[in-house]
Amino acid sequence: MEGWAPNVIVAGVDGSDAAIDAVRAAVDLARSQSAKLYIVTVVRPPEGWWGIVGSPPTAEALGDSLSDAQRNVLDRALRAVDLTGIDYETQEEIGEPSSRLIDVCNRVDADILVVGRRGAGLLRRMMVGSVANHLVHEAPCPVLVVP
Numbered sequence: 001m002e003g004w005a006p007n008v009i010v011a012g013v014d015g016s017d018a019a020i021d022a023v024r025a026a027v028d029l030a031r032s033q034s035a036k037l038y039i040v041t042v043v044r045p046p047e048g049w050w051g052i053v054g055s056p057p058t059a060e061a062l063g064d065s066l067s068d069a070q071r072n073v074l075d076r077a078l079r080a081v082d083l084t085g086i087d088y089e090t091q092e093e094i095g096e097p098s099s100r101l102i103d104v105c106n107r108v109d110a111d112i113l114v115v116g117r118r119g120a121g122l123l124r125r126m127m128v129g130s131v132a133n134h135l136v137h138e139a140p141c142p143v144l145v146v147p
């Protein structure tokens with residue numbers, strides 16, 4: 001039997017420095033394994049959407065503002081790391097961050113999900129951010145939590 005080797009890597013970015021560190025680790029892992037890397041950002045819809053429609057709105061329904069925010073988050077991550085020679089794609093999602101990231105992992109059949117221990121949240125309520133914590137419990141693949 002072959003040993004475990006990550007061929008498909010998903011990294012979550014939210015605009016934080018911690019997420020940049022996580023992407024850097026994901027890029028190094030992707031390079032060493034010649035793996036495919038998906039860099040994903042999830043934006044929560046504005047308050048009110050959930051109650052009204054009961055499901056995440058489409059990107060078009062939200063207009064350009066959220067997409068601009070996502071592009072900024074992704075651009076910052078792409079600028080911060082050296083992606084030379086890496087087979088990567090970016091993905092923008094709308095909804096609840098941990099469940100959307102889990103969806104992406106399932107869709108691309110991820111072998112590992114890489115996230116920061118903390119993110120862009122302003123409150124330092126917990127040792128581990130709520131998104132990272134949820135993913136450690138619920139992700140369909142191994143999770144690398146980068147401190």
Ligand SMILES: Nc1ncnc2c1ncn2[C@@H]1O[C@H](COP(=O)(O)OP(=O)(O)OP(=O)(O)O)[C@@H](O)[C@H]1O
Pocket residue numbers: 011012013014016018019020022040041042043044097101114115116117118119120121122123128129130131132133
């Ligand atoms: N919206 C998101 N899209 C993609 N990845 C995310 C998103 N939010 C968090 N992550 C990933 O999870 C890591 C931990 O972030 P998390 O949100 O859990 O911490 P936090 O923002 O400090 O805490 P909280 O959100 O609970 O206030 C981030 O470094 C990033 O890798």
Ligand SMILES: [Mg+2]
Pocket residue numbers: 014119120121129130131
């Ligand atoms: Mg957060």
